[in-house]
Amino acid sequence: MGEDRRKEIKYHLSEEKIDELLREAKDDRRKERLGFLKNLYYGDSIAEAADREGRSAATGGRWADAWNEGGLEGLMPSFGGGRPPKLDEDEQEQLVEMLREGQPWKSQEIRHLLKQEFDVEYHPDYLGKFLRELGLSYAKPRPKRPWRPENPEEILEERVDDALDEDDQPHNKRKGDDEEGWIVDDDICTDGGTVLGFFDASQPQPYDNSRRVWYVDDPHVERPLVKTEDSAVGFYAVNGTSVVQWKETEEKEQICEVLEAVREQNPGKRILLVLDKHGSHICEYTRKRAHQLGIDLVFLPSGSPHLNPIEQVWKYLKWTMAPIIVENEDEFHELVKDVFDQVTQRVSFAKSWCEKFLDFQKFP
Structure with a gap:
């Protein structure tokens, strides 16, 4: 109801x-709505x-909708008989409070609750309308x-x-890590500003059929059965050069090879790299190698x-490429690299992230 308020x-x-209507009102329910x-x-x-008026925001939302749509008659729908x-x-x-505490609910569960707690029954065809009028939404639940x-x-x-x-201590180092090797390589320069980027691996496939296509009378696409077991490991740079490489595994050694390419x-420049806590990302081997390369991991x-x-x-890369037809795995790998290079020219994917999390006064 946030937008409704x-x-x-x-x-x-x-x-x-x-x-004038308030002065003339005799019914408490009428006074309440006019006061609102x-x-x-x-x-x-x-x-x-x-x-x-001692009512919840959800009730207020229903009253406001009724007033906007039907004026005074809409706001007082049941006060004239019927x-x-x-x-x-x-x-x-x-x-509503019961439903809030136990959400989400199936329709059958709500009908059982209504019968058990209020001794009333709603026809399945009307129940949805009634629940929407109460301010509930009907959608697939998102896993938490x-x-x-x-x-x-x-x-x-x-x-x-x-x-x-920045300080003198290696940002990537943690308590209990070895003391040796936490030194930036001699040939690495990091005083020319900071590059911000985002790191992750994915496994796009050439047979994705999630996108709708136009056809005359046959929606099927004939294609050779090409599949890749490799992972595309990518670096999406906001103000630098993006990188993507195909790797047979996502083990720490291969992840570090991508960091070296980055x-x-x-x-x-110093590189600020945001990534998830995959085991090969968070291990000491990767954190130390990143520090040696002048890369701070967040x-x-x-x-x-x-x-x-x-x-x-x-997500956008997979959507723009599907459905596609390729002759072999190598051709698909090259196609993904080309599309990744094109897609990562856009900074719009990270615009809201930068506005929310980046202190531009600190960002050099």
Whole structure:
């Protein structure tokens, strides 16, 4: 209901007319809704106006919708006779709180709850309309990663700030790591500014059929059965040169080979690289080699791939390439490299990320 609380309210009646109706009102329910309307006229948000009348924001949202769509008659739908609702407003608010506590729900579960708690039944064809009027949404549930922290964005913001605050200690080093080898290579220069980029691996395939296509009478695509077991390991640079390489595995040695290519393509600058906590990324071998290359690693909070813009790069790459026909695996590998180079020319995938997490005063 967040957007609804700030929606534009239509002025079907003048304030003077609302005051007159309030003085004449005998029914408490009518007074309550007119008072809510007057609060809106005074500039309250929907949530504030409803709260002043002892109602929830969800109820306020329904009242505002009814007023905008039907004026006074819409706001007072059941006060002129007719069959009363199966649940009064207090019971409807009680139901919403029950549904909020146990969400998400199947339709059958809600019908059982209504029968058990309120002794009422709704026909399946009407139940959806009734629930939408209460402010509920109907959609596929999104899985919640149990290992994701409650505040992943705050954690990432703090890690980016720490990485930008350069000091004498290796940023990638952790307590308990070996003492030897944490020295930047002699031939590495990092004083020419900072390159920001995002790192991840993916396994695109040439037979993706998720995109719709136009056809006359046959939607099938004949193609040789080409498949690759390799991983595309990519670096999406916001202000530098992006890199992608195909690797047989995602083991630490091959990941470090990609980091070396990232350094080669972005010389003379410090590299700030955001990546997830894959085992080959977070191990001491990779963290040490990254430090030697002048690359500071910023690890995403656990279970937070949505905070890595390169995920959108891979998604867009797969969408633009499908469906495709290639002769062999090598041709597909080259095609992915070409498309990755084109797609990563766009900085729009990372625009909101930079606005949210990057302190531009610290970013050189």
